[in-house]
Amino acid sequence: MTHSRFDKLNASLRASSLDAVILNPGPTLTHLTGMRFHLMERPVVLMFAKDQIPAIVLPELELQKVAALPYKLQVFVYPENPSEWEDIFRRAAQALGLDGKRIGVEPRQLRLLEFRYAKAGAPEADYPDASDVLAGLRLRKDRTEVEAMRGAVKIAQAALEAMIPLIKIGMAERELAAELVMQLLRHGSEPELPFAPIVSGGPNGANPHASPGDRKLQAGDLLVIDWGATYDGYISDLTRTFAVGNVEEEYQKIHKIVQEANAAGRAAAKPGVPCANVDKAAREVIENAGYGIYFTHRTGHGIGMEAHEDPYMRGDNMQLLEPGMAFTVEPGIYLPERNGVRIEDNVVITETGADVLSDMPREMRMVG
């Protein structure tokens, strides 16, 4: 498998203006090599030059990871003392003849740490943004990848269903988040979750990216839960919004609008249409209901090995949807200092339409 992924990257490089790419630990490196490294203070860099045996620079203590690979790699190992690192990076870059070349990078992933070491080995090279070329490697999920994502959705849904009966007025967001993480693990998620669950009650729900805090659930709150699981290295990313006891009429109304927007977004998802259409379909519902200014983010983002990756469901994104693309549909309405609603599903484009991986009820359920 990994050889064929090298072949695919070589083909992408040949079709691009790039001579090479450099990668630090992250999903692209893992997808390409099968190896996992943490982002640490010790730089790890894969240097992949067109039609050459790739080179990896890594610390001595990670040497075991390259011991039994099913493909060829040039391994450059450095000791603990940072004063020796630059020289090792230089040797790796020289082995691939990188200097003066066009070396693609992933700005969202690559840190200055790895960039500066790599650049020390190829100071006269250009380092253009290769995000698109590299995202392309992972953009269309194959059947195995979709099944892993389906597994991640199943685990997430089962975990939340197990947790719902435990939600009580007076519990802190933080407590609820911990309980949800436990349920995710108990239901089979890998320990490295795609992201820490968001559990936001009342006014905190008006902040789409709130961290669970000490606020206790109160009757009349809306409760936004945004959570996901990891299975076989692939993730799910879902949101449901609950009513804590009885909630005022406007909250019921905005929940219904978001539910319709979510359905409209899912219905717009099919091969051959621009990503923008998914955003527009969901946004129109919310705008027509008069809440347009309270839907402050795009409608969705790609998912796979990462919780946020290409393609993005944004009104200006004319990229066409293709079979195998996987993403979220997650419209929301956020009433500042009052409450928020978001409903998020996971969708994979098929040959004829879209496969919605998530099927938990979307109506507003009452908890507490």
Next chain:
Amino acid sequence: MTHSRFDKLNASLRASSLDAVILNPGPTLTHLTGMRFHLMERPVVLMFAKDQIPAIVLPELELQKVAALPYKLQVFVYPENPSEWEDIFRRAAQALGLDGKRIGVEPRQLRLLEFRYAKAGAPEADYPDASDVLAGLRLRKDRTEVEAMRGAVKIAQAALEAMIPLIKIGMAERELAAELVMQLLRHGSEPELPFAPIVSGGPNGANPHASPGDRKLQAGDLLVIDWGATYDGYISDLTRTFAVGNVEEEYQKIHKIVQEANAAGRAAAKPGVPCANVDKAAREVIENAGYGIYFTHRTGHGIGMEAHEDPYMRGDNMQLLEPGMAFTVEPGIYLPERNGVRIEDNVVITETGADVLSDMPREMRMVG
């Protein structure tokens, strides 16, 4: 609190050759501002120029986070369309007059994404490594910080004690890791753990950074568990090594050597001595026992908000230990393709010596 942290950074900048620093989401930004952001595809950057009101550039959907801050901040918000971002960054940099200045960065934290946007606003500036200046802000923990770390150690120890009776021959590393995460949460860890626990049996234990996999525990294995908890934003990072049933004599011997090395490292930790001394004390024990080449990493790293931060216990680090510095002491012996041992404790330097936060038994206990 946050104002005084701005004051401290201003004082550090005045004492340095830097005019400003730029920070992306991470512990330094959180320490300084009290705000938490995830690292996403949307860049968030704090621009802090000496003796000016700091500026933050962030996406519209994060606006809530800056709504009720107890200090002044210039807020620059960008909409969802990336084509508009550069302009907003330029305005923020201009508001602080950053161009042509010396702007410190954290290469271990800052991604090319944020760097390139910030640089677009100050193309003629220099961007030197300010890791030391910025690490200095968090280097000496105050009493509140130490108590948070003590809490994180207590949670971690209680979680592992609760898990030990559940460890059985035939269980997969992955299963054990999930169980340990559940115990950590049940015992009060914040959901965002400092790192995914390492649970490595037999030959996997010879890889200091192995990820828990499908390998099942076997009688005769050594079992390395490296785990930690988060409490009040501060972390713990511990390791203990267990015997799965009876293990061969050499493994008992190396466990004893590592235990002695750990004790020697802890004993060397006191104010006024170089970090190198802690490394040397631990390493000498292992070298004298003839296993020096199997101790392939430094003896420890700083801990606090991050699982790896300054100061580093490395043989070449002549930085002097000072009261409030917190770090791990974690010598190990790794016999390739056979087994590994590591014993890791958390230590804080005091006025007169060191406070060892962790006190779980270090002798080799039998499990399974």
